[in-house]
Amino acid sequence: MKYELYFEYENKKAEKEAYDKVSNEYESGEIGYYHLPETSKKFKNIEFNTDYNEIVIIGIGGSSLGSKAIFEMTKNKYKTKKIIFLENPDPIDLYAKFKQITKPLFFVISKSGKTIETISIFKKVIKHFNLTKGSKNLKVITDSNSPLEKFATEWNLEIFNIPKNVGGRFSVLSAVGMIPLKAAGIDILQILEGAKNFRDRFFEKKEEHLLKKAAFYARNYKIYPINVLFAYATILNAFKEWYVQLFGESLGKNGKEIMPVGHIGSIDQHSFLQLLMEGMGHKTITFLKIDNFEINLKIPNINLPHLEVTDFVNGRTFEELINKECESTKEALLAKEYPIDEIIMDKLTLENIGELIMYYEILTSAIGGLLEINTYNQPGVEIGKTILRNKF
Amino acid sequence: MKYELYFEYENKKAEKEAYDKVSNEYESGEIGYYHLPETSKKFKNIEFNTDYNEIVIIGIGGSSLGSKAIFEMTKNKYKTKKIIFLENPDPIDLYAKFKQITKPLFFVISKSGKTIETISIFKKVIKHFNLTKGSKNLKVITDSNSPLEKFATEWNLEIFNIPKNVGGRFSVLSAVGMIPLKAAGIDILQILEGAKNFRDRFFEKKEEHLLKKAAFYARNYKIYPINVLFAYATILNAFKEWYVQLFGESLGKNGKEIMPVGHIGSIDQHSFLQLLMEGMGHKTITFLKIDNFEINLKIPNINLPHLEVTDFVNGRTFEELINKECESTKEALLAKEYPIDEIIMDKLTLENIGELIMYYEILTSAIGGLLEINTYNQPGVEIGKTILRNKF
Structure with missing residues (x-):
């Protein structure tokens, strides 16, 4: 993968500070996600002694977003079972999803082991x-000693634990993501290898x-409180x-924020680009693209009467079209002096997916460290939970 | 439907100015979308003399987002044909979508009639x-006299026109949305009626x-340059x-913007809520919810050992849970003094969907009028198109 920065910035002191903080989190073992490429290797040979047509994940937020992201990126290329x-x-x-389930392997996933949405849906699934x-055909992924683990022990269910020091939104490379993806048929070792590298x-x-x-x-969050990720492939939607979630929950606290906004190219060039071109600015923009889509789909060399104005792409591949759209949008926005960077995956391989995940996780830790916030907690969401309980 | 504002603001002068501007657009006939509830009625009896299993829309941006939004909202409740x-x-x-197509009815939709993505995909479809x-089984929806219309005439294809004074992002109630939705089996008259009312x-x-x-x-866009729409139902994703698109392309210009950000509850309470609770503020927040989901799905009255902490929702409906989550999040954010409003659909009916669309379109026009920008153009996207052409 390649990473290009299209802005000038020199602050060696801040860079060193970020490196030292991240380094310390890694080496002290205080923060667990850095070590998942090793600790999750043990799942490589997991097999489930049950016959199933599809994986069903019962989970929300950090318990589902990561596996969904990887599943959507890989499902067209790798032969996997469906994940619902x-x-x-x-x-x-x-109701609609229940009707799609034929012969399921269920994973109930909750780090705290008491997420109200998850356990409520789980009860409905049980019935x-x-x-x-x-x-x-029912497995549980949760923290050790959580209410859900205690329940699972009593129900004689197979349990997989999430390391205590791995937060939900940093947990995709733990059992949370790796077990269901392995069960779907994904070679998780390659993902872990990419992350490790x-x-x-x-x-x-x-x-x-x-x-x-x-x-x-981090040093310019007041000028640029928004980061727009413009990802050029439909399968990057999840x-x-x-x-x-990673940026939002990690980097929005203590009156500081870097607000994440995700868009899909080229679709959202027809939706959000106008505002970027002529709005208020105050955003950094990251382009994410796939160099080689590995599908040689060509725009046919057909000349349709009166539509000659579109013939300049005839005979080219769709990959060329979408990637040149990415380039063109980047150039148009560079002329507006946005701080832009670009992440280029040469191909959509499992190793690259692992790398992309680790890149974003370390980036989040580095920014959070420099913002001097606690990157790993989410105290702001507790109040709503208390209000909810009092409504019943 | 109900509309609640949870903030105090008095500016009768601005309100009058907005009303007068919108009124003038409507009565002068200058802006076309206001009149679509009448002009689109003519499509009510359209039938297609071809046998088809699914509708395939070839279009991007304003040519697809509106029909996709309505299709996703209605597909579970109303018996419709699939739309791809x-x-x-x-x-x-x-490649993945081509494989899903069995016996298609194609609509090629482009207002300008020369959208490069659309015509390129169309060429591939032809082949x-x-x-x-x-x-x-091939129909065309475009502006009169566009290159695509001229082509369609030469190919003897059935053509439906978009009124010239209806912009792409305001066109869902025109042929752009109404014809494919009618072909899928939706009673478009009810949508138009709701919009008209x-x-x-x-x-x-x-x-x-x-x-x-x-x-x-409009008067506070510098303090609140972001509007977050928190919609509480998965089917509101599209x-x-x-x-x-509606806010982004309409309200981001002349160095002004109200940046739209869309989130789905309760999923994104586990993703974006932390940043709202403890970040920098500077956002207005709109809640959108459905009072009655019309599916009586209950959380079973099951007591799972060690999970008693979740029993407070036992016997309640999922509708109650998701809507009380919406209420709780709203209350938590009100305590942070966000300017909040709420849109409540009593049920997910076609009339309410029509109303919701017209509400958002008029709201956009009113804000744009007060911001003294041209709500209806999108000059910023042209540069990228020129750069693209030069790359081939």
Whole structure:
């Protein structure tokens, strides 16, 4: 993968500070996600002694966004089982998804083990699909000693734990993401390998672009409180949602924020580009693109009468069109003096996906460290939970 | 439908100015979307003399977002044919969607009649599905005299026109949205009726909340340059994309903006809420919810050992849970003094969908009028198109 920064910024002191903080989190073992490329390797040979047509994940937020991101990126290229996500306690959505389930392998995923949406949906699933103690097609992923783990022990269910020091939004490379993806047929070792390689290169100071970007974002958050991720592929849609959670929950606190906004190119050139071109600015923009889509789909060399104005792309591939759109939009926005950077995946491989995840996680840690906030908690969401409980 | 404002603001002068501007656009006939509830009625009896299993829309931006929003909102409740959207020139996405097409009715939709993504995909469709002059399962929706219309005339294709004074992002109630939705089996008259009723009530000054909100947004755009739409239902996902285009392209120009950000509750309470609770503020927030989901799905009265902490919702409906989550989040954010408003659909009916669309369109016009920008153009996107052409 390649990482290009299209802005000038020199602040070696901030870069060093970010590196030292991230380094300390890694080496002290205080923050767990850095170590998942090793600790999750043990899941490589997991097999489930039950026959199933689809994976069903019962989980929300950090328990579903990461596996959804990877599933959407890979499902067209790798032959996997379908994954159905029961996330939202929305009766229309639940009803529609229940009808798609034929022979399921269920994963109930909750770090705290008491997420109200997840457990409520789980209860409905128990009743609807007649799940009982010892059900072979029901697995649980949660923190050790959580209420959900205690329940699962009593029900004789297979349990996978999330390391205590791995937060929900940083947990995709833990059992949370790796177990269901393995069950769907994904070679998780390649994902972990990609993540490990990036992490190692970063700590060997071979990925300096990350520190420079983190320093710029953190030191200029008042001028640029928004980061727009413009991802050029439809299958990056769920990835941008994952990114929004990662940045949003990590970097919005203590009156500071870097607000994440995700867009898909070229679709959103027809939606959001106008505002970027002529609005108020105050945003950094990150382009994410796939160099080689590995599908040689060509725009036919057809001359349609009166539509000659579109013939300049005839005979070219769709990959060329979408990637040149990305380039053109980038150039148009560079002329508006936005701080822009670009992440280029040479191909959509599992290793690159692992790298992309680790890149974003370390970037988040580096920015949070420089903002002097606690990147890993989310105290702001507790009040709403208390209000909710009092409404029943 | 109900509209509640949870902020105080008095500016009768601005409200009058907004009303006068919108009124003038409507009565002069200068801006066309206000009149679509009448002019689109003619499509009510349209039938297509061809046998088809699914609708395929070839279009991007304003040519697809509106029909996608309505299709997603209605597909579970109303028995409709599937609609497949060929929007992005992304080879992975196109390849996957081509495989889903069995017996299609194609609509090629482009207001300008020369959108490069759309015509490029159209050429591929022509080749892949052997479309020819006079193909009965190929229809065209475009401006009169556009290159695409001239082509369609030469190919003996059925053509539906978009009124010249209806911009792409305001065109869902024109042929752009109504024809494919009618072909899918939706009773478009009810949508148009809902839109008409809201428009009429607005011009009879019975929907003052809209003017107050527009005045507040426009007069405070420097303090609140962001509007977050928090929509509590998974099926509102495509609607929020439509809203993002409507606000983004209309209200981001001349160095001014009201940046639209769409989120889905309760999923994004686990993603974006932290930043709202403890970040920098500077946002208005709109809640959109459905009072009655019309699906009586209950959380079973099951007591799972060790999970008693979740039993407070036992026996309640999922509708109650998701809507009380919306209430709780609203209350938590009100305590942070955000300017909040709420849009409540009593049910997800076609009339309410029509009303919601007209509400947002008039709101956009009113804000744009007060911001003294041209709400209806999008000059900023042209430069990128020129750069693109020069890359081939």
